[in-house]
Amino acid sequence: MASSIRVRAIAGADTTEVQALVQHPMDSGFVKNAKGELIPAHHIETVQFETGGKTVFTALWGPAVSKDPFVKFSFKGGKKGDDLKITWIDNKGATDTTTAKIM
């Protein structure tokens, strides 16, 4: 489980609350390193959450999202044991995906 994505999805009475934490530097492209050189922008652009073959949430992120980004949202439906698939893509084309079980 060396995934960059940590998810907790908890099914409530009629909604499922999802909290996700992604490990990523989210370099804005405005910060200089110790030598005074600009660190090039390196950030996640899209994060997609899918369950039951349907996209329930899409995040479009710019460089102003904090390092190791966190996001929380809820959707209607979803029950214990369902799969929730999370995929992110960054501006260098890197990507990671994980599937979590709704608790």
Next chain:
Amino acid sequence: MFISKLPALRTSRRGLLKGAALATVLGASANLLRSVAAFAADAAGWPAEAFKLKSQDDTLKALYGGKTAEASDKVKLDAPEIAENGAVVPISVSTTLPKVTAISVMVAENPNALAASYKIPEGTLPAVSNRLKMAKTSKVIAVVESDGKLYSASKEVKVTVGGCGG
């Protein structure tokens, strides 16, 4: 690749082989170039233009095509009065408006106004929490797209330490 090319160069009588090896090398480098180009492309559906703009109005234009946002008390923006660390400012947006399709958050004084935008499909609650970077004290603006119209709420957040290497 290169090892196979060397004997072909030495044995000049096998000119045909040499040509074939060279063609393979060229073909491989062209493939490499193509994959590098694919790497640099933005993720599908990511509004690159909107994320480059400085002003909030231009950003809204790029995201929602010329619609203007109307301030609404039905949009709730939760942000701290004072952020001790501009690199991590917790911001939540929620609304009681119906038929919400998107929620966006902008930070007016950041180099580029748009920080994050979320697509809310039917069945997902119009509420999102995230953490953003703020370069300095600034107005934070939440924009909600509800039934094709834009509604906004804003709040001034004081930043004591900037989030841009300050």
